[in-house]
Amino acid sequence: MAILLPCLSAGLVCAMEASHAAGRVQVRMTSPRSTPPPEEDRERVDAQLLMRVAGGDRDAFTEIYGRFSGPLYGTALRILQDAAEAQDVVHDGFLAIWNKASTYETSRGTAFSWALTMVRNRAIDRLRMRRRRQELLAEAPTTDTEHLSTDAGPSGGDVAANQDEAQAVRAAVASLPMEQQRALELAFFSGLTQEQIATKLREPLGTVKARIRRGLIKLRSTLTRP
Amino acid sequence: MIDERQEELATLYALDLIEGEERSAFEQELSADARLQRLVVELRDSASSLARLAVVRPPDSLRARILADLDQSAPQTGQSEDRSRPNAALSRFRAFVPWAMAAGLAVVAAWQAQRLATLSGELQLARTESELANLSRRSVQNQLEAERIVLLRETADLGGKLAAADGELVALTRRMKEEGALANLKITALASMLNNTPQAHAVAVWDPNRQEGVLTVEKLPALMPSQDYQLWVVDPQYPNPVDGGVFTVDPQSGEARMTFKAKQRVGAVNAFAVTLERKGGVPKAEGPFVLLGK
Numbered sequence: 001m002a003i004l005l006p007c008l009s010a011g012l013v014c015a016m017e018a019s020h021a022a023g024r025v026q027v028r029m030t031s032p033r034s035t036p037p038p039e040e041d042r043e044r045v046d047a048q049l050l051m052r053v054a055g056g057d058r059d060a061f062t063e064i065y066g067r068f069s070g071p072l073y074g075t076a077l078r079i080l081q082d083a084a085e086a087q088d089v090v091h092d093g094f095l096a097i098w099n100k101a102s103t104y105e106t107s108r109g110t111a112f113s114w115a116l117t118m119v120r121n122r123a124i125d126r127l128r129m130r131r132r133r134q135e136l137l138a139e140a141p142t143t144d145t146e147h148l149s150t151d152a153g154p155s156g157g158d159v160a161a162n163q164d165e166a167q168a169v170r171a172a173v174a175s176l177p178m179e180q181q182r183a184l185e186l187a188f189f190s191g192l193t194q195e196q197i198a199t200k201l202r203e204p205l206g207t208v209k210a211r212i213r214r215g216l217i218k219l220r221s222t223l224t225r226p
Numbered sequence: 227m228i229d230e231r232q233e234e235l236a237t238l239y240a241l242d243l244i245e246g247e248e249r250s251a252f253e254q255e256l257s258a259d260a261r262l263q264r265l266v267v268e269l270r271d272s273a274s275s276l277a278r279l280a281v282v283r284p285p286d287s288l289r290a291r292i293l294a295d296l297d298q299s300a301p302q303t304g305q306s307e308d309r310s311r312p313n314a315a316l317s318r319f320r321a322f323v324p325w326a327m328a329a330g331l332a333v334v335a336a337w338q339a340q341r342l343a344t345l346s347g348e349l350q351l352a353r354t355e356s357e358l359a360n361l362s363r364r365s366v367q368n369q370l371e372a373e374r375i376v377l378l379r380e381t382a383d384l385g386g387k388l389a390a391a392d393g394e395l396v397a398l399t400r401r402m403k404e405e406g407a408l409a410n411l412k413i414t415a416l417a418s419m420l421n422n423t424p425q426a427h428a429v430a431v432w433d434p435n436r437q438e439g440v441l442t443v444e445k446l447p448a449l450m451p452s453q454d455y456q457l458w459v460v461d462p463q464y465p466n467p468v469d470g471g472v473f474t475v476d477p478q479s480g481e482a483r484m485t486f487k488a489k490q491r492v493g494a495v496n497a498f499a500v501t502l503e504r505k506g507g508v509p510k511a512e513g514p515f516v517l518l519g520k
Contacts, residue, residue, distance in 0.1 A: 065289060074280035087288045094292045109267045113274035166278040187241045188276045194243050213237040220272035
């Protein structure tokens with residue numbers, strides 16, 4: 001099996017493919033595919049699949065799962081730092097996708113973005129609930145940061161497609177200044193509030209907001225450039 | 227035209243980083259601005275792309291679990307889609323209605339049982355959290371009460387200290403006044419005029435307000451029984467020194483201390499003098515000077 005591990009925070013925008021075989025972890029650098037599918041085609045296919053899911057099409061759902069589960073599970077895992085909790089969140093998120101697919105409107109963004117919202121919001125809610133509990137009990141936060149599964153995952157084609165897209169995103173993120181990368185990373189993956197991000201970065205709130213804004217605007221500009 | 231403030235709010239909104247009133251206000255603004263809506267969509271899609279950097283393959287067991295649960299969870303619009311199918315298919319379906327109903331009931335029962343277990347767990351968790359919150363609240367209340375008591379004590383202590391400070395201030399003021407009065411006193415050291423007892427000396431302190439003074443002498447020679455020492459106050463307004471009274475000294479130590487009053491009102495003191503006179507004193511100095519100080 002293979003896992004893509006992001007290296008965004010260190011400013012070293014890279015991805016490593018870790019394979020778990022015979023109880024040993026091997027890490028190797030991946031290379032971009034030579035002919036990535038057009039982004040628009042991918043988004044269009046995602047939207048069509050979601051419409052089929054809305055009609056109760058299990059095959060479409062299985063395909064959506066194959067396309068989305070890697071980044072959705074990775075995001076939940078990155079936010080929660082706990083494999084079991086991340087799996088619970090992805091489970092609930094995909095059931096929500098199955099149940100609410102009919103509410104998706106293409107005018108409100110891509111199908112992937114819509115599906116990600118289902119999982120990310122649940123992960124952040126769970127993270128904040130956990131933090132409240134930990135505050136009450138004065139416990140140390142969990143540090144289960146690395147999860148390597150031995151189970152089979154999405155098909156090789158889905159992984160490759162994810163790699164293609166990841167390559168483009170990595171390039172876009174790499175073009176941002178370090179401080180904007182860091183601010184965006186915390187804004188997206190940490191589940192912290194604006195104020196907590198500012199505290200963590202030891203910067204004024206206004207500075208942090210500006211970094212997030214400039215970073216995301218630049219990212220949008222780069223990713224949507226023809 | 228989207229300004230910088232709107233752009234910033236749109237960014238934070240796309241990342242779910244604004245809450246409460248700020249979020250409500252922005253959503254209101256958003257509902258009336260198509261361009262802003264488009265920007266939010268684009269920013270949210272761009273933010274979502276960050277998830278492509280966090281790809282981790284989930285275990286197959288998760289996929290199996292999700293697919294198994296799909297059977298108990300039909301899409302919201304799936305039924306309406308099914309209703310639009312041809313009648314033949316519907317007829318075939320009706321043949322299996324009793325079996326389907328039985329299976330459905332079994333599924334629903336299983337789902338309800340699982341749901342009940344989940345809800346029980348959540349209820350227990352909520353209770354635990356509530357108890358913890360209550361414990362925390364009581365702890366905070368106790369702490370606040372303790373702090374209140376400490377503050378009351380500190381307030382009382384401060385009140386006492388303030389009263390003491392007031393007393394000290396009053397005493398200090400009085401002393402200052404006294405010291406102010408002291409500043410008006412005329413203090414003069416009188417040196418010996420006698421060759422045989424050069425160590426004799428005296429200090430005269432004169433209070434012009436009270437028109438009285440204190441004279442302290444040391445090491446003056448002992449007197450004959452027919453003699454007295456007589457003090458004189460030299461005031462320039464009078465041609466002769468003003469009589470300050472007579473005194474004797476301890477024959478052993480030569481010491482004496484007396485309070486004296488001038489026989490005439492003294493305006494300014496130029497000097498004090500002590501003479502040796504006959505017993506009882508004289509109106510005008512006649513004997514030798516024993517001590518003199520200016």
